Amino acid sequence: MKYDMLLLRFGELTLKGRNRNRFENTVLKHVKSVLRPFPAATIEKEYGRLYIVLNGEDSNAMIKELKKVFGLYSVSPVIVCPSELDAIVETSTSFLKQMPLKEGTTFKVSARRVWKKFPHSSHEMNHLVGSPLLNEFEQLKISMKDPELDLRIEIRETGTYIFCEVIPAVGGFPRGSNGKAMLLLSGGIDSPVAGYSAMRRGLEVEAVHFYSYPFTSRKAKEKVMELAKVLSGYAGRIKIHLVPFTEIQTSFTTVGQDNLIITLMRRSMLRIATMLAEREGALAIVTGDSLGQVASQTLPSMNVIGRATDLPLLRPLVTMDKNEIMDIAKEIGTYDLSILPYEDCCTLFVPKSPTTNPNLHVVERIEASLENLPAMLEDAVRRTESVVLTPRSVIETDREEETIQEDWF
Amino acid sequence: MVYWDHAASTPPYDEVVQTMAEVMKKHYGNPSSIHRMGEDAAKLLKRAREVCAASLGVKPSEIVWTSGATEGNNMAIKGAAMQYAGRGKHIVTTSIEHPSVYDSCLALERRGYEVTYLPVDDKGRVEPAQVASAVRKDTILVSIMHVNNETGAVQPLEDIGRAVKESNPLTVFHIDGVQGFGKLPVRLEAWKADLYTLSAHKIRGPKGTGILYKRDGVNLHPLFTGGKQESGMRAGTENIPGIVAMSKAMRMAGEQTETFMTQVGAMRDELMAWIRTQPSLELNSYEEGAPHIVNMSFPGMKAEVLLHSLEEHGALVSTKSACSSKTAEPSKVLLAMGRGADAASSAVRISMGLTNTHEELQQLIRALSDAVNRLQPLRQEGMK
Numbered sequence: 001m002k003y004d005m006l007l008l009r010f011g012e013l014t015l016k017g018r019n020r021n022r023f024e025n026t027v028l029k030h031v032k033s034v035l036r037p038f039p040a041a042t043i044e045k046e047y048g049r050l051y052i053v054l055n056g057e058d059s060n061a062m063i064k065e066l067k068k069v070f071g072l073y074s075v076s077p078v079i080v081c082p083s084e085l086d087a088i089v090e091t092s093t094s095f096l097k098q099m100p101l102k103e104g105t106t107f108k109v110s111a112r113r114v115w116k117k118f119p120h121s122s123h124e125m126n127h128l129v130g131s132p133l134l135n136e137f138e139q140l141k142i143s144m145k146d147p148e149l150d151l152r153i154e155i156r157e158t159g160t161y162i163f164c165e166v167i168p169a170v171g172g173f174p175r176g177s178n179g180k181a182m183l184l185l186s187g188g189i190d191s192p193v194a195g196y197s198a199m200r201r202g203l204e205v206e207a208v209h210f211y212s213y214p215f216t217s218r219k220a221k222e223k224v225m226e227l228a229k230v231l232s233g234y235a236g237r238i239k240i241h242l243v244p245f246t247e248i249q250t251s252f253t254t255v256g257q258d259n260l261i262i263t264l265m266r267r268s269m270l271r272i273a274t275m276l277a278e279r280e281g282a283l284a285i286v287t288g289d290s291l292g293q294v295a296s297q298t299l300p301s302m303n304v305i306g307r308a309t310d311l312p313l314l315r316p317l318v319t320m321d322k323n324e325i326m327d328i329a330k331e332i333g334t335y336d337l338s339i340l341p342y343e344d345c346c347t348l349f350v351p352k353s354p355t356t357n358p359n360l361h362v363v364e365r366i367e368a369s370l371e372n373l374p375a376m377l378e379d380a381v382r383r384t385e386s387v388v389l390t391p392r393s394v395i396e397t398d399r400e401e402e403t404i405q406e407d408w409f
Numbered sequence: 410m411v412y413w414d415h416a417a418s419t420p421p422y423d424e425v426v427q428t429m430a431e432v433m434k435k436h437y438g439n440p441s442s443i444h445r446m447g448e449d450a451a452k453l454l455k456r457a458r459e460v461c462a463a464s465l466g467v468k469p470s471e472i473v474w475t476s477g478a479t480e481g482n483n484m485a486i487k488g489a490a491m492q493y494a495g496r497g498k499h500i501v502t503t504s505i506e507h508p509s510v511y512d513s514c515l516a517l518e519r520r521g522y523e524v525t526y527l528p529v530d531d532k533g534r535v536e537p538a539q540v541a542s543a544v545r546k547d548t549i550l551v552s553i554m555h556v557n558n559e560t561g562a563v564q565p566l567e568d569i570g571r572a573v574k575e576s577n578p579l580t581v582f583h584i585d586g587v588q589g590f591g592k593l594p595v596r597l598e599a600w601k602a603d604l605y606t607l608s609a610h611k612i613r614g615p616k617g618t619g620i621l622y623k624r625d626g627v628n629l630h631p632l633f634t635g636g637k638q639e640s641g642m643r644a645g646t647e648n649i650p651g652i653v654a655m656s657k658a659m660r661m662a663g664e665q666t667e668t669f670m671t672q673v674g675a676m677r678d679e680l681m682a683w684i685r686t687q688p689s690l691e692l693n694s695y696e697e698g699a700p701h702i703v704n705m706s707f708p709g710m711k712a713e714v715l716l717h718s719l720e721e722h723g724a725l726v727s728t729k730s731a732c733s734s735k736t737a738e739p740s741k742v743l744l745a746m747g748r749g750a751d752a753a754s755s756a757v758r759i760s761m762g763l764t765n766t767h768e769e770l771q772q773l774i775r776a777l778s779d780a781v782n783r784l785q786p787l788r789q790e791g792m793k
Binding site: 217219403404405407 | 428431432436443448449453456457460654656657660
């Protein structure tokens with residue numbers, strides 16, 4: 001069907017009193033950026049809603065992009081007709097002709113007279129439009145309570161909007177509207193999903209990745225940057241901090257407590273992330289932890305590891321099952337990258353039986369025995385490379401060009 | 410010398426030779442190595458796969474590298490037969506397939522598979538209705554070529570594909586596409602192809618490389634085991650220079666298809682028109698066929714004699730297909746089309762490409778005319 005407009009609804013942010021304006025403007029900016037490929041479309045703002053006038057642009061392609069906009073709750077494709085009774089009945093009829101109606105589809109008309117000079121009241125309009133439709137479509141069954149098809153008619157001075165579909169969008173809060181957090185981004189399936197979930201809830205996220213060259217390959221680092229690039233598609237841009245972790249990691253292999261290596265590593269990662277958070281003005285750390293998934297994500301491990309930072313640790317996936325996380329990863333486009341088989345530092349030096357129940361005192365004693373540890377942490381932060389990625393960033397440009405000579409293909 | 414044997418092999422594009430040499434010299438790393446040179450080789454391989462996939466309008470994951478059409482056809486037929494033996498052991502093919510298909514089917518027959526060889530009409534075409542009735546519940550594979558290598562006959566693949574899938578949606582449909590790509594439009598989706606074989610040296614690429622298109626969802630039992638190359642489908646270090654050069658040839662040949670059809674098709678029409686004026690020659694190719702192959706018989710005269718006298722005039726042609734031309738038997742393809750033994754033993758194939766010119770064609774016609782006039786009186790009735 002050829003639609004004239006899209007109606008976009010904001011969600012729970014309309015509850016947020018004084019902040020509403022700021023939130024709505026953020027969403028508006030985000031909508032504008034995803035509409036860049038549709039130059040003919042124009043945007044109109046109204047209380048609690050946005051309208052996109054399509055001007056001939058493809059509504060399906062646009063809805064696909066709008067589903068990435070945080071803070072948008074739903075989208076309805078709208079047909080516009082003149083605010084006259086005959087035109088409204090006629091347009092409603094042709095609207096319904098295109099819907100997949102079955103025998104006994106329950107139905108109602110919900111008219112709303114916004115323009116009070118229109119001669120018929122909302123209540124009258126429900127009948128004036130509803131009865132000719134019931135005559136025309138015998139398969140329809142009227143139902144006031146929770147009908148399958150709710151034909152909405154909004155009568156305004158400039159024209160009447162007719163729609164019935166309400167396509168759910170991604171929801172959440174406008175991007176960046178709830179402050180900034182650091183995301184521990186490994187190459188796995190979970191952490192990008194955690195990052196996405198945090199972003200959806202209005203957090204601005206900066207990614208922190210630890211690499212242990214030469215124990216991990218450059219490909220592992222490239223892969224993480226590709227993942228961050230996918231996330232930047234939702235955020236517009238994302239900053240990623242690449243932290244050299246080799247020295248710290250190898251120093252833990254010398255203490256003779258192999259089953260605690262992961263615990264010690266995770267604590268150091270949190271300390272570095274905390275230092276970076278202070279530098280960047282972030283107020284929390286987001287991780288992909290999911291309760292019980294691996295040894296470092298048992299409750300005792302989370303307890304001992306989490307004590308390494310004073311910042312709130314946000315764990316969006318903590319109660320989710322692996323298959324739920326994988327479904328989101330596929331949906332947001334990180335899954336295929338995550339399963340590329342490059343080893344990252346979290347899988348290095350993994351002991352045969354990592355502890356699921358670390359002892360805080362033992363861990364603290366080991367850390368105290370490593371005199372150089374604080375200096376190494378600071379050194380790692382100093383040597384951290386920070387890169388800003390956007391959806392258009394090219395990772396490893398120079399080498400790609402060197403390898404692939406276009407005239408060979 | 411003028412080369413009129415493009416169905417046997419083709420002169421590589423200059424760009425292909427250059428690419429091959431440059432890549433061979435610079436990128437000798439093994440794509441399975443995890444150091445920088447290995448990564449670079451793997452990147453070339455990835456790009457080549459994307460280029461080849463785009464030429465066929467398929468996904469990169471659906472391209473399997475091979476050493477050429479013989480391997481591709483063996484991989485498709487034996488691989489599918491072994492993979493799906495649990496569903497049945499019946500295979501349908503035609504009586505005019507290339508030996509790499511035909512002999513693979515014979516080999517499977519010796520291992521307990523049942524093969525139906527469908528007949529063709531006098532123009533060398535398979536009737537889709539016969540495919541429909543040949544496909545049974547236990548038919549695991551149908552293998553049919555796009556363009557016949559001896560006569561240029563084109564199979565109605567869209568109707569055949571429909572017939573296969575309507576008769577048995579589980580039957581795997583393999584197309585030997587070696588003589589069709591770059592010469593005629595290729596529409597794998599419309600043909601409902603599950604497997605499609607290509608060879609690079611038939612499209613002005615290097616020898617020793619080819620492609621098997623394997624639709625996502627179709628599984629084949631691998632013929633080669635060893636390393637995990639091609640997701641375990643085909644062990645063995647990839648032929649990087651050959652593959653990159655092939656991707657270039659595929660792109661160029663694919664883009665030139667329309668030019669090929671008009672320009673080469675016009676030469677073929679002219680040659681066929683002249684052959685029709687010769688009472689002692691019989692045409693085995695038709696207008697509906699591929700634009701680059703003309704097959705004719707000179708009954709009463711062994712094919713080799715005509716071939717050698719054309720060579721004296723500087724024209725290189727073929728008897729039957731190059732793969733079977735060293736055997737003295739009559740052409741199976743022509744016999745299947747209902748030609749007599751005489752015609753089937755005296756057939757010559759002239760196959761052309763965009764490198765042939767109109768002047769060369771005039772020379773060829775003069776040479777043919779001369780040879781036919783000279784050999785005419787020496788013909789033997791009922792020659793075997």
